[in-house]
Amino acid sequence: MISDPPRIETATGTDWPEVVALLAGTGLPFEDLGEGGALEVLVVRDDAGRLVGCVGLEGEGSQRLIRSLAVAPALRGHGLGSALLAAAEARARTEGVTTLYLLTLTPAFFDHRGYHPVARDAVPEAVAASAEFERLCPGDAACLTRALDPAVEAT
Numbered sequence: 001m002i003s004d005p006p007r008i009e010t011a012t013g014t015d016w017p018e019v020v021a022l023l024a025g026t027g028l029p030f031e032d033l034g035e036g037g038a039l040e041v042l043v044v045r046d047d048a049g050r051l052v053g054c055v056g057l058e059g060e061g062s063q064r065l066i067r068s069l070a071v072a073p074a075l076r077g078h079g080l081g082s083a084l085l086a087a088a089e090a091r092a093r094t095e096g097v098t099t100l101y102l103l104t105l106t107p108a109f110f111d112h113r114g115y116h117p118v119a120r121d122a123v124p125e126a127v128a129a130s131a132e133f134e135r136l137c138p139g140d141a142a143c144l145t146r147a148l149d150p151a152v153e154a155t
Helices: 013-025 080-094 107-111 131-136
Strands: 008-010 039-045 051-058 063-071 099-104 142-147
Touching (some): 013 039, 013 051, 013 063, 063 080, 099 107, 107 142
Parallel strands (some): 063 099
Antiparallel strands (some): 008 039
């Protein structure tokens, strides 16, 4: 069971094993976690305290990378992915981020949430230099972007 609305928190160091297990279980890259780059991870837990979803916000400055949006398979289709994405976007806005980028093999999820295709070579150097772009995400992954309106409040 998940509280409604879900309680989304910033991951702590003790969350990393569960984050890695969730990412590994959903086929998302985790090999670079802990390499020292600027990465904030938000997590959601079920009522029993198990980590069942996460999303990362990577980088510094006004252009950042959304990565590792994952929800436990048994809980998909209940709005947790949307809630996690909205929380990451809200956090990005508070940090002055104006544009988000991401790589995905499931672009349809993001199409309905304001993300649009962009050529990989049009991505700013600071984002393109991430491990996600350089070596972790397959070349056939869709590259998407979204401009954030700083006036929009998270719901």
